Amino acid sequence: MAQHSVFTLSQVAQHKSKKDCWLVIDGRVLNVTKFQEEHPGGEEVLIEWAGKDATQAFKDIGHSKSAQKLLLKYQVGVLKGYNFQNDADAPIEEPKKKDMSAFVINDDHMPKYAALVEFSLPILVAGSYLAYRFLTAGLLTF
């Protein structure tokens, strides 16, 4: 799990200008200074919420899933004392182990020896053919 700095709300409140704009959403401390101009909802709303907990405002808009994922890109830390209630809310940037296991299970359907057979079968066939040609050529000569 990625390590994050822990900030209090009063520390976040020190970053409330256009040139240094932080806010909190779902316990994540976000530095949105560089995102202001890109924000489809305009920079004004971000400045309005700068230095504050904008969770409710963010949710009220009904931001899309991709907007929610975008939050991770701007995360610089977590809010002190915030209780991440479930895994989905936890500040994790890498895929969860549970998600990964789905891929591992799919791999397990193919036994390891099957991969070896799959690899060596063409070599065996080619080798047998060459041996056959070699032996039959020898027989024809004599």
Ligand code: HEM
């Ligand atoms: C880092 C924080 C934020 C990110 C990454 C973000 C991202 C986005 C994105 C991607 C959209 C386009 C629509 C969508 O995909 O949902 C959007 C629209 C919008 N956002 Fe944000 N947003 C953030 C914070 C906020 C905050 C704090 C407010 C405050 C109210 C806000 C207000 C809006 C509004 C008004 C729209 C336009 C909605 C519309 O046109 O229907 N956003 N935002």
